[in-house]
Amino acid sequence: MTKTIKRIVLASRPAGAPTPSNFRLEEAALPALPDGQVLLETIYLSLDPYMRGRMSDAKSYADPIRIGDAMVGATVSRIKQSRHRDWRQGDIVVAYSGWQSHAISDGSDLRRVDPAIAPISTGLGVLGMTGFTAYAGLRNIGHPKPRETVVVAAASGAVGSVVGQLARIGGARAIGIAGGTDKCAFVKNELGFDTAIDHRDPDFARQLAEACPDGIDVYFENVGGAVWDAVLPLLNDFGRVPLCGMISHYNDNAAAEPSIDRLPASMKVIQQKSITVRGFMNVEFIDQHPAFLEQAAAWIADGRLKYREDIVDGLENAPAAFIGLLEGRNFGKLIVKVSGER
Amino acid sequence: MTKTIKRIVLASRPAGAPTPSNFRLEEAALPALPDGQVLLETIYLSLDPYMRGRMSDAKSYADPIRIGDAMVGATVSRIKQSRHRDWRQGDIVVAYSGWQSHAISDGSDLRRVDPAIAPISTGLGVLGMTGFTAYAGLRNIGHPKPRETVVVAAASGAVGSVVGQLARIGGARAIGIAGGTDKCAFVKNELGFDTAIDHRDPDFARQLAEACPDGIDVYFENVGGAVWDAVLPLLNDFGRVPLCGMISHYNDNAAAEPSIDRLPASMKVIQQKSITVRGFMNVEFIDQHPAFLEQAAAWIADGRLKYREDIVDGLENAPAAFIGLLEGRNFGKLIVKVSGER
Numbered sequence: 001m002t003k004t005i006k007r008i009v010l011a012s013r014p015a016g017a018p019t020p021s022n023f024r025l026e027e028a029a030l031p032a033l034p035d036g037q038v039l040l041e042t043i044y045l046s047l048d049p050y051m052r053g054r055m056s057d058a059k060s061y062a063d064p065i066r067i068g069d070a071m072v073g074a075t076v077s078r079i080k081q082s083r084h085r086d087w088r089q090g091d092i093v094v095a096y097s098g099w100q101s102h103a104i105s106d107g108s109d110l111r112r113v114d115p116a117i118a119p120i121s122t123g124l125g126v127l128g129m130t131g132f133t134a135y136a137g138l139r140n141i142g143h144p145k146p147r148e149t150v151v152v153a154a155a156s157g158a159v160g161s162v163v164g165q166l167a168r169i170g171g172a173r174a175i176g177i178a179g180g181t182d183k184c185a186f187v188k189n190e191l192g193f194d195t196a197i198d199h200r201d202p203d204f205a206r207q208l209a210e211a212c213p214d215g216i217d218v219y220f221e222n223v224g225g226a227v228w229d230a231v232l233p234l235l236n237d238f239g240r241v242p243l244c245g246m247i248s249h250y251n252d253n254a255a256a257e258p259s260i261d262r263l264p265a266s267m268k269v270i271q272q273k274s275i276t277v278r279g280f281m282n283v284e285f286i287d288q289h290p291a292f293l294e295q296a297a298a299w300i301a302d303g304r305l306k307y308r309e310d311i312v313d314g315l316e317n318a319p320a321a322f323i324g325l326l327e328g329r330n331f332g333k334l335i336v337k338v339s340g341e342r
Numbered sequence: 343m344t345k346t347i348k349r350i351v352l353a354s355r356p357a358g359a360p361t362p363s364n365f366r367l368e369e370a371a372l373p374a375l376p377d378g379q380v381l382l383e384t385i386y387l388s389l390d391p392y393m394r395g396r397m398s399d400a401k402s403y404a405d406p407i408r409i410g411d412a413m414v415g416a417t418v419s420r421i422k423q424s425r426h427r428d429w430r431q432g433d434i435v436v437a438y439s440g441w442q443s444h445a446i447s448d449g450s451d452l453r454r455v456d457p458a459i460a461p462i463s464t465g466l467g468v469l470g471m472t473g474f475t476a477y478a479g480l481r482n483i484g485h486p487k488p489r490e491t492v493v494v495a496a497a498s499g500a501v502g503s504v505v506g507q508l509a510r511i512g513g514a515r516a517i518g519i520a521g522g523t524d525k526c527a528f529v530k531n532e533l534g535f536d537t538a539i540d541h542r543d544p545d546f547a548r549q550l551a552e553a554c555p556d557g558i559d560v561y562f563e564n565v566g567g568a569v570w571d572a573v574l575p576l577l578n579d580f581g582r583v584p585l586c587g588m589i590s591h592y593n594d595n596a597a598a599e600p601s602i603d604r605l606p607a608s609m610k611v612i613q614q615k616s617i618t619v620r621g622f623m624n625v626e627f628i629d630q631h632p633a634f635l636e637q638a639a640a641w642i643a644d645g646r647l648k649y650r651e652d653i654v655d656g657l658e659n660a661p662a663a664f665i666g667l668l669e670g671r672n673f674g675k676l677i678v679k680v681s682g683e684r
Contacts, residue, residue, distance in 0.1 A: 259601070271588060277609075278612075278616070278617070278619075280616050281616060
């Protein structure tokens, strides 16, 4: 029986971009399993941009991770031992074990994964919270109509890839923005977006305008920064902007350097074009999750919804992978394979 | 019979704040009245912040005023002569004659005013487009629930004064922001807001926080600038921000000076608190205008909806009054009395 667990804790808070020294790999003793609880073994750990926010002690919707505590995160885990009537040893679940090889849960945060539908790692991506974020934001805020133009950045990523494919399933045009030739080729050729545009191209803004001859009806915002500036003049009257993240700003320092204040120009466009900007987190729409799972599984089965996973081996490699995620170095949903056991 | 008309034309485009030299008072010959048209005599001219936008040649939702053309604007006018079957001499109408003593209309842009309901000048304010903007923004975007907190800036002004009173009629708390002791006293004592706060007070942000112990559920945005910065940290989860103007930025130069970029911090709050920011113009909701007129007239009659007008005498004084409006020097809905005839 396992007596120790491995985990990665927050060693110090980053100033700007996280560095390896902000993390520390530890071994800890595994406490005895109390009655009514289960012991989880992490198979896959999800790495997601929101974790950057939890590393800071700025006030936010969620409490910051305390120094010395394990990094948080969703996992696909196997129940290694159960003292809970509803869960059996061997069950595969989505859990929230964090950056740890094992965790103990009372079962309230677990969701069963059916390995028959798709590889279990998809429970962290296309069939997990990132896929559901795309679904919920499009369905409840973006609601693109057939033939409207939907633009999404980080289009090869976990959320963006689903946004564009769902837009197309609904009959809209999907324009994806990604970093680099390989990602753009994947977005257009594999995911089937109408166009993919490389935001690293100096000519990016002009190419985006060219790809949107009828303007932009829905901009699914998950990056911020220069992409927003290129999107803004193209937004149509009554455009919708579901806003689920601003990854380009997650590493900003509190003491910003002098620059141009972009807020007034943005607000002016929002006003004059009757734009809706709506922040959201997927939990708001969690009652739609069963319907999402059923639909998404069907679309995966018939080939209309594709996904790509970027799987990194070994918990000890999670910090470097996470740092790379914030720099856009991953290609697809970033997942750490923590345990080889199935 | 009138043979010449007076009008104020756009002499040059302002760089930043308009100056008197951007306007020119002219006399022009009155053309003969064609069949099917009416001759309007302007009684009251409405001065509104949006006119600043029309003085620039930047691309916008409406075409810019051409150099040498009359300034645009809504008026309450009397039909002086009619060659139109639907309109009679002496009828009082809301028209869009612009900064002119007289105008000719084919009737399509006229709305009859009933002098029995309220003074006819209210057709430009509390019973006009500014009152309707407040109504439409609150009803369709802000939709405050009873006991929620509604904050509005320029609270003694044409839109803000109605926003707060409608919020209170619906059972919400209304916090008004205004410039100076007199305006604040008016907002609290005459209009009946729960609190009024002077944005010129160096302690403004702290006072606003104190006035909103349960946070802000609806911020009706019509000013931008420093007020937004004070509101942002107080917004509650799922807060709503109807956005109908940014008067504090209307005089911004195109070449902005280096400053702090406030956009990322704003977007971060919008995302993390699931805020809705929704630009709008009242025309979007124009089908609700008859219901608004009926309700607002009833509220005025029973004393629940009060208004204040700042009436300036003489068309020649319109430029100075308009320049003052952009500086917040008016106190109530700014109207120019163009003709004494009733």
